[in-house]
Amino acid sequence: MDLRRKIHFLECDRCQRRFGPSESEGTCPDCGPTLGTLTVWYAYDEIARSFQRETLLARREPSLWRYLEILPVPERPALLHPRVGWTPMYDLPRLAQEIGVRRLWIKDDGVNPSGSFKDRASCIGVARALLQGKTTITAASTGNAASSLALFAACAGMRAVIFVPQTAPSAKVAQLLVFGAEVLAIRGTYDQAFDLCLAAAEKNGWYCRNTAINPFMSEGKKTAALEICEQLGFEPPDCVVVSVGDGCIIGGLWKGFQDFLRLGLIQRLPRLYGVQAAGCAPLLTAFQQGQDMAAPLLGGHTCADSICVGQPRDHLKALRAVRQSHGAMTAVEDEAILEAIRTLARKAGVFVEPAAATAFAGLKKLVEDGLIGNDERVAVMLTGNGLKDIATALRASGREPTVIDPDPSQVPA
Numbered sequence: 347m348d349l350r351r352k353i354h355f356l357e358c359d360r361c362q363r364r365f366g367p368s369e370s371e372g373t374c375p376d377c378g379p380t381l382g383t384l385t386v387w388y389a390y391d392e393i394a395r396s397f398q399r400e401t402l403l404a405r406r407e408p409s410l411w412r413y414l415e416i417l418p419v420p421e422r423p424a425l426l427h428p429r430v431g432w433t434p435m436y437d438l439p440r441l442a443q444e445i446g447v448r449r450l451w452i453k454d455d456g457v458n459p460s461g462s463f464k465d466r467a468s469c470i471g472v473a474r475a476l477l478q479g480k481t482t483i484t485a486a487s488t489g490n491a492a493s494s495l496a497l498f499a500a501c502a503g504m505r506a507v508i509f510v511p512q513t514a515p516s517a518k519v520a521q522l523l524v525f526g527a528e529v530l531a532i533r534g535t536y537d538q539a540f541d542l543c544l545a546a547a548e549k550n551g552w553y554c555r556n557t558a559i560n561p562f563m564s565e566g567k568k569t570a571a572l573e574i575c576e577q578l579g580f581e582p583p584d585c586v587v588v589s590v591g592d593g594c595i596i597g598g599l600w601k602g603f604q605d606f607l608r609l610g611l612i613q614r615l616p617r618l619y620g621v622q623a624a625g626c627a628p629l630l631t632a633f634q635q636g637q638d639m640a641a642p643l644l645g646g647h648t649c650a651d652s653i654c655v656g657q658p659r660d661h662l663k664a665l666r667a668v669r670q671s672h673g674a675m676t677a678v679e680d681e682a683i684l685e686a687i688r689t690l691a692r693k694a695g696v697f698v699e700p701a702a703a704t705a706f707a708g709l710k711k712l713v714e715d716g717l718i719g720n721d722e723r724v725a726v727m728l729t730g731n732g733l734k735d736i737a738t739a740l741r742a743s744g745r746e747p748t749v750i751d752p753d754p755s756q757v758p759a
């Protein structure tokens with residue numbers, strides 16, 4: 347469908363000013379880049395006429411492009427080969443019982459082409475950049491958004507200029523370099539890299555994929571919620587638990603559930619729970635204090651590098667998602683994150699990076715705190731692959747190989 351017909355308007359999350367479908371690729375000029383994030387709304391009534399449960403049930407496409415009717419591009423871009431999305435959901439009855447919930451599913455987004463949830467947003471970002479005729483695309487990232495963008499830029503033959511903190515795990519940097527991106531490793535934090543990237547994009551006219559600045563990233567991220575609905579037979583779980591850094595994923599999930607509700611594809615919405623690392627939890631603080639936005643936090647620290655964000659850029663969408671859905675924010679210590687890496691590996695066979703394990707550790711805490719009840723059906727979003735951060739994985743394992751000679755007598759029985 348033509349973009350002008352399917353996108354109704356873009357709406358400022360703060361002042362509700364509306365923009366036409368091709369009027370903005372950024373934030374609201376009245377509210378500025380830290381408050382004026384935009385939400386994309388579609389022509390739901392018209393779309394619903396030919397986009398129904400049966401339409402989806404008959405559709406074979408095993409990727410997020412199965413939702414083309416509610417994605418902000420006119421057609422599936424030919425150049426972006428890798429299969430993104432339609433990731434597996436595993437039903438885990440034994441772990442459900444151990445944790446104390448009725449049903450537990452984990453959705454493994456670590457199997458995406460670059461190994462993280464960020465692929466959902468990056469492929470949309472590159473598709474939008476191609477629509478605008480841009481040849482250079484840029485992003486600041488704790489690592490995953492960058493490696494993901496580098497992959498899709500490579501597919502599309504675009505130049506990618508990437509800003510990461512110098513401390514990004516080396517596997518993520520290796521991905522960037524192998525995909526051929528130009529990598530600027532900043533002697534500073536992710537938050538500083540973000541501001542540097544924004545200024546460079548503006549000055550050079552590069553297409554900017556940055557979280558929250560680009561209104562279409564949530565549209566890619568929402569597809570995980572659509573998949574959860576479909577994979578559970580259009581009966582959403584009672585709760586969805588996900589880790590939170592900038593807040594784009596949790597905001598995107600909420601948008602996805604709302605889109606399906608508006609289209610009449612589901613009848614009710616789940617509660618959303620956001621989990622931060624205790625060492626860097628500005629959105630938890632804002633939630634507890636009843637604020638609409640997070641005050642920047644300096645010097646946050648956690649092993650979950652992907653969510654080590656002191657100045658969450660999608661605070662409005664994130665806080666709105668947990669409040670409107672009657673969920674909550676919580677936080678877990680690094681020790682609990684390392685334990686969750688072990689549990690997921692040893693009891694579910696899924697190897698996740700620390701930020702993904704954070705969500706699972708959060709679920710345990712939410713059940714202990716009584717925020718999630720024993721009779722509830724819960725989905726946990728696992729956002730990144732364990733191979734992304736080997737140093738922390740080795741630490742989490744709590745084990746070491748036994749070095750022996752090639753001598754049978756040294757092999758234990």
Ligand SMILES: *Cc1c(COP(=O)(O)O)cnc(C)c1O
Nearest residue numbers: 490591592593594595701729730
């Ligand atoms: C980016 C990321 C998150 C957090 O997403 P936000 O949109 O920043 O809240 C969580 N886990 C992983 C693995 C990520 O890469």
Ligand SMILES: [Zn+2]
Nearest residue numbers: 358361374377
């Ligand atoms: Zn505004």
